[in-house]
Amino acid sequence: MRTALAALAVAFLAAHLPLLPPTLEDIDSINFALGVKQFDVSRHQPHPPGYPVFIAMGKLSTALVRAAGVTAPETRGLALWSTVSGTALIGFMFVLFRALAEGDTGSSRGAPLPWDGRLLALWAVVIAAASPLFWFTSLRPLSDMTGLAAAIAAQALLVSVLTRRAGPPALVAGALIAGLAIGIRSQTFLLTLPLLVAALLVPRLGLRMRDRVLAVAAGATGVLAWAIPLIRASGGLAAYAAALGTQAGEDFSGVVMLWNVRTPRVAVDALVYTWLWPWGNRTVGTAVVAMAAVGALRLVWVRPRVLLLLLVGFVPYAIFHLLFHEVVTVRYAVPLVVPIAFLAAFALDWPARVALPIGAVALAGISLVPAVTASVRYAREGSPTFRAFTAIEGWHGATAGDRRVDAVGMHAVARRAAQWEGAALPGRLVDAPHGREWLALVAEWRAHPLSSVAFVADPRRTDLALIEPAARRLVAAYRWRFIEPPYIGGARPGDADLYRMSPPRWMLDQGWAVGAEVAGVTARDQLGPHRHPAVAWVHAGADEALLMIGGRHLGRSAEPGVHVRLRANGRPLAAFDVSPGFFFKVLPIAAGALSSAAGYVPLDVATESMEAGRITPVALEQFDVQPGGVPMVGVEQGWHEPEYNPITARAWRWMSERSTMWVRPLARDVTLTIEGESPLRYFDSAPVITLTAGGRQVGRFSPTADFRQTIVLPADALERADGRVTIESDKWFVPGAREASADQRHLALRIYSYSVK
Numbered sequence: 001m002r003t004a005l006a007a008l009a010v011a012f013l014a015a016h017l018p019l020l021p022p023t024l025e026d027i028d029s030i031n032f033a034l035g036v037k038q039f040d041v042s043r044h045q046p047h048p049p050g051y052p053v054f055i056a057m058g059k060l061s062t063a064l065v066r067a068a069g070v071t072a073p074e075t076r077g078l079a080l081w082s083t084v085s086g087t088a089l090i091g092f093m094f095v096l097f098r099a100l101a102e103g104d105t106g107s108s109r110g111a112p113l114p115w116d117g118r119l120l121a122l123w124a125v126v127i128a129a130a131s132p133l134f135w136f137t138s139l140r141p142l143s144d145m146t147g148l149a150a151a152i153a154a155q156a157l158l159v160s161v162l163t164r165r166a167g168p169p170a171l172v173a174g175a176l177i178a179g180l181a182i183g184i185r186s187q188t189f190l191l192t193l194p195l196l197v198a199a200l201l202v203p204r205l206g207l208r209m210r211d212r213v214l215a216v217a218a219g220a221t222g223v224l225a226w227a228i229p230l231i232r233a234s235g236g237l238a239a240y241a242a243a244l245g246t247q248a249g250e251d252f253s254g255v256v257m258l259w260n261v262r263t264p265r266v267a268v269d270a271l272v273y274t275w276l277w278p279w280g281n282r283t284v285g286t287a288v289v290a291m292a293a294v295g296a297l298r299l300v301w302v303r304p305r306v307l308l309l310l311l312v313g314f315v316p317y318a319i320f321h322l323l324f325h326e327v328v329t330v331r332y333a334v335p336l337v338v339p340i341a342f343l344a345a346f347a348l349d350w351p352a353r354v355a356l357p358i359g360a361v362a363l364a365g366i367s368l369v370p371a372v373t374a375s376v377r378y379a380r381e382g383s384p385t386f387r388a389f390t391a392i393e394g395w396h397g398a399t400a401g402d403r404r405v406d407a408v409g410m411h412a413v414a415r416r417a418a419q420w421e422g423a424a425l426p427g428r429l430v431d432a433p434h435g436r437e438w439l440a441l442v443a444e445w446r447a448h449p450l451s452s453v454a455f456v457a458d459p460r461r462t463d464l465a466l467i468e469p470a471a472r473r474l475v476a477a478y479r480w481r482f483i484e485p486p487y488i489g490g491a492r493p494g495d496a497d498l499y500r501m502s503p504p505r506w507m508l509d510q511g512w513a514v515g516a517e518v519a520g521v522t523a524r525d526q527l528g529p530h531r532h533p534a535v536a537w538v539h540a541g542a543d544e545a546l547l548m549i550g551g552r553h554l555g556r557s558a559e560p561g562v563h564v565r566l567r568a569n570g571r572p573l574a575a576f577d578v579s580p581g582f583f584f585k586v587l588p589i590a591a592g593a594l595s596s597a598a599g600y601v602p603l604d605v606a607t608e609s610m611e612a613g614r615i616t617p618v619a620l621e622q623f624d625v626q627p628g629g630v631p632m633v634g635v636e637q638g639w640h641e642p643e644y645n646p647i648t649a650r651a652w653r654w655m656s657e658r659s660t661m662w663v664r665p666l667a668r669d670v671t672l673t674i675e676g677e678s679p680l681r682y683f684d685s686a687p688v689i690t691l692t693a694g695g696r697q698v699g700r701f702s703p704t705a706d707f708r709q710t711i712v713l714p715a716d717a718l719e720r721a722d723g724r725v726t727i728e729s730d731k732w733f734v735p736g737a738r739e740a741s742a743d744q745r746h747l748a749l750r751i752y753s754y755s756v757k
Contacts, residue, residue: 016083023382029141033074048244053183078141085149086138096156097121103163123360128341130364132371132486133278147185154178158195168211175215179222190317255326270327277485295343329490374482384478385493406451411458449599453501460649471504509535513619516644533604540596550584550622560610631756632664656746657732665718677750687731694720
């Protein structure tokens, strides 16, 4: 048995050491690495509660890795502890499982069934260690595995006491390790404290009062060993409490957890990410959890107090995790792999002794094939966001042409990564609060009208629509090249798009509703043209131009209309009235109207109800302004409001069975590109889509999957139609009729994007 365990541990270590990651990959790992460089909890180096024991370990391993000449010493120094801890867990879990399988629990329900506790423990360890979440987390530069190793070591000692396999020294040692473990990862107390309390209170364990007092003292010593240096390094108790309070506020306001978002969808996600995804996919996860349920039923019958020990050891953590952890961050569920593996092994041991090794090996094989593939890619490529910053660093020193970088911007999720990269990045760092990052770009170009910007974008965000599309060029899209939930689910930053941005012809400030995400920000800030003028910054120029603007009067059909007034650089530019519902206008701008000595001219849009004293909300959903000869496109009748799903990172508009687009006539052919969702998601057969302009059919297609359709619009047809292109579908539906809701919209196609060139 010792040989088997040693072989398993050596194989685990050998499989992981060559695959330590080249980059940091989560905001927590960045905070840990910053803490290794300079410990300062007030600056989230690392984030509260501080993890002082783990940081001390990280400083030691980083020094060793650096001395060995290994690149990325902070990253690999932290990840090394995850690998070492995963290896140590093989032994710790075996001791725990064997204590549960063989220990004297005092059960009175007949004689126990004959099983080999050592083999049961061994195969349970195999199941746990091969689970994709356990395997992959043992590579990450985070505290999860190190904290779990300390917690399971303490649990193994305490359960040995509770099952009468060990005496007072194990109790004292378990209490000491439990206290120290909190300094590695604070949540470990949920795994150790309940068992420690049970060991202190349960009678007839052969413990004297002196033993119990020593155990309490040992636990307190373990806590004080890291708490006193932590508080001292933080500048005192008051300063540390302030930092801790800040982190708690961010945790409860910035993430989706069941405690603060109490909806059925979040509850289901919490259960799926906790119990199913750790096993690689939902199908395998369902099978493993079903086996664990059978194992639990078997324990209820033959060893009920063993099940009680499992409940005491893991249910407090499970409850805390389900309620207070971000539901999609799957790594928080790694401690729960341990009891599930034991229960699944206990179920497999039941029908026939041969079922346990066969089932464990089969499950390990199913788990390891995708887990090893993901691990290799993780080791080769690292984090998508860090790959994007590495690409920008390759432009360092470039002073002209396509490689010049004057400033580096990012969505807030990548801000901490940019801080880690520091001086290696060229140009100024352009930073702004989360949800309003585009305002930093507006400020950059207002201050430096010729600035060239490299921007690392979160592909789930849509606020870059506030910057002229022609000014944004996607250089590369960096992605995790494996399914995220079993391995790095919830990691931030994650996928990244790298853009090069030249000075735009226009950029929008606050108060707009170009896309559902931005509309939400405008609503939360209580802005909009009906409350405060919405400002567009337009590149100064003396030439004539054409302005396109669209949106919605959000009042009811019986409400009065609104006046819309546009001003450029403080001077009246145009005015028009709109009625309730959708509006779309194309307005010529005379030569000189946008002239200014500054780089950008403010163009503000304000609305006022036709009824005195009434405030009628207006959403500004479309904007463009271009000089002569530049293509433009907008949507008119038959289109619905912008929508967005943050889970799928998709933004879209629905078109009805008959919709109109405006495409600027240019006396030459224009190419229209439309991307949309497969209509077979909501129709039994593909609809026929026709496009007409000036009484002439200019396009026809019948999509059977997600599509990207390109249509050439002839110049003469566009001229005759005054730019109006009609899109018709022979199929459409009413959501309210299908879902018994009040939604009476006519929906034909979900359109993700449209553009012209």
